[in-house]
Amino acid sequence: MTDSRDEPTPAEDQSIRFRHLERGDMPLLADWFTRDHVAPWWQEPCDPASLEARYGPTIDGEDATEVFIIELDDTPIGLIQRYLVDDDPACSRTLAAADAPTPAAGIDYLIGDPALTGRGLGALAIDRFLTHTWRRYPTIAAVLVAVQQANRRSWRALEKSGFHRFWAGTLASDDPSDHGPSYLYLRERPQPDAAPSQEQDETTLSTDGHHQD
Numbered sequence: 553m554t555d556s557r558d559e560p561t562p563a564e565d566q567s568i569r570f571r572h573l574e575r576g577d578m579p580l581l582a583d584w585f586t587r588d589h590v591a592p593w594w595q596e597p598c599d600p601a602s603l604e605a606r607y608g609p610t611i612d613g614e615d616a617t618e619v620f621i622i623e624l625d626d627t628p629i630g631l632i633q634r635y636l637v638d639d640d641p642a643c644s645r646t647l648a649a650a651d652a653p654t655p656a657a658g659i660d661y662l663i664g665d666p667a668l669t670g671r672g673l674g675a676l677a678i679d680r681f682l683t684h685t686w687r688r689y690p691t692i693a694a695v696l697v698a699v700q701q702a703n704r705r706s707w708r709a710l711e712k713s714g715f716h717r718f719w720a721g722t723l724a725s726d727d728p729s730d731h732g733p734s735y736l737y738l739r740e741r742p743q744p745d746a747a748p749s750q751e752q753d754e755t756t757l758s759t760d761g762h763h764q765d
């Protein structure tokens with residue numbers, strides 16, 4: 553991929569889309585998970601068997617977690633996933649201890665190509681993904697993200713996409729990606745009479761793996 557960092561197109565002018573993860577994306581995930589800017593924060597085994605065990609069920613619709621490829625102008629650039637906090641008892645307990653609002657969804661995300669980080673694409677993708685999350689889950693009150701305090705890129709992207717920090721501490725979690733001091737970030741569902749922020753954007757999200765325009 554060419555590095556056009558010198559004159560990047562402003563993120564808000566670019567077309568971000570989401571599509572469901574497919575089995576053909578597994579090599580891409582293995583590549584992204586081992587990138588230097590991703591590996592410390594996304595600690596998952598990425599051999600084919602582990603990827604199939606982790607993502608096969610979600611591709612087959614047997615896992616409640618929804619996993620999407622982020623596309624920029626039809627090119628895959630990252631991954632974003634969401635789940636309902638109530639579906640994960642350990643996560644649910646942790647968030648209850650932090651007095652987090654419920655019901656809530658959680659998200660995780662990455663931009664795979666380091667040349668595409670630092671352009672606002674992460675913040676833009678998160679913001680657009682939330683527009684769809686409010687529609688997909690009409691009853692959730694908020695979206696929550698646990699992020700390591702040392703992962704400044706991640707929590708800055710969250711702040712730029714409308715999240716606020718509401719808790720800091722050490723999470724009681726078995727997930728190695730939650731190791732060490734963490735922050736919990738929260739974005740509440742917009743009020744019904746609030747102006748829609750990104751409603752007329754080019755973002756599309758399909759439930760059958762195909763784009764909708």
Ligand SMILES: CC(C)(COP(=O)(O)OP(=O)(O)OC[C@H]1O[C@@H](n2cnc3c(N)ncnc32)[C@H](O)[C@@H]1OP(=O)(O)O)[C@@H](O)C(=O)NCCC(=O)NCCS
Nearest residue numbers: 590593661662663669670671672673674675705706708709
């Ligand atoms: C987190 C991530 C998705 C953010 O995407 P992004 O497109 O880089 O985000 P943005 O461009 O909106 O920038 C976010 C902030 O990170 C900073 N940043 C980006 N690249 C950086 C780099 N290489 N070194 C230091 N800071 C960097 C930006 O300057 C910006 O901060 P600022 O607004 O204070 O200047 C992306 O960096 C990533 O994939 N990281 C690895 C995976 C990960 O950490 N996932 C989250 C797990 S909770």
